[in-house]
Amino acid sequence: MRGGVGIDNIDAVYAESKGIKVRNTPRASTQSVAEMVFTHLFSGVRFLTQSNREMNAGGTFKFNQLKKDFSKGIELKGKTLGILGFGNIGIAVARTAIGLGMKVVAYDLYPKTASVKLDFCRGTISDH
Numbered sequence: 001m002r003g004g005v006g007i008d009n010i011d012a013v014y015a016e017s018k019g020i021k022v023r024n025t026p027r028a029s030t031q032s033v034a035e036m037v038f039t040h041l042f043s044g045v046r047f048l049t050q051s052n053r054e055m056n057a058g059g060t061f062k063f064n065q066l067k068k069d070f071s072k073g074i075e076l077k078g079k080t081l082g083i084l085g086f087g088n089i090g091i092a093v094a095r096t097a098i099g100l101g102m103k104v105v106a107y108d109l110y111p112k113t114a115s116v117k118l119d120f121c122r123g124t125i126s127d128h
Contacts, residue, residue: 027088034092038100046073077101084108091116 012022043049051070058066081097083090086108094104094116104116 030088030092033089034096037093038096041076045076046070079103080105082106086111 006026007022007024010022015022047070051066054066055063055070076097077100080103081093083093083104083106086094086106090106090108094106095118097104098116098118
């Protein structure tokens, strides 16, 4: 078994000749990867990793200064997110970004779609 998507680095003909089934599952981890992108974005704009380390290490003695330092986080709403590669993962990232109120600029060498559908509990919205 190999983690990830795509089979471009697997000799599928050889594997099949040995009785090994080769399957591509292009959407298997799409949402997980898109959510991880935002885990990192939120962590970065809110200094979560650094504040967690420094508050635990010296928060008792430097609380007021650390609180001041780490209160400078920003919101993602209204920011522009650039996405390089607009396949399944890029589109999932764009959906989340749009849902957060971000502007999205995307680039792909081989564009497949010019619109992104947003699914809501009462229906679907598309930008065309």
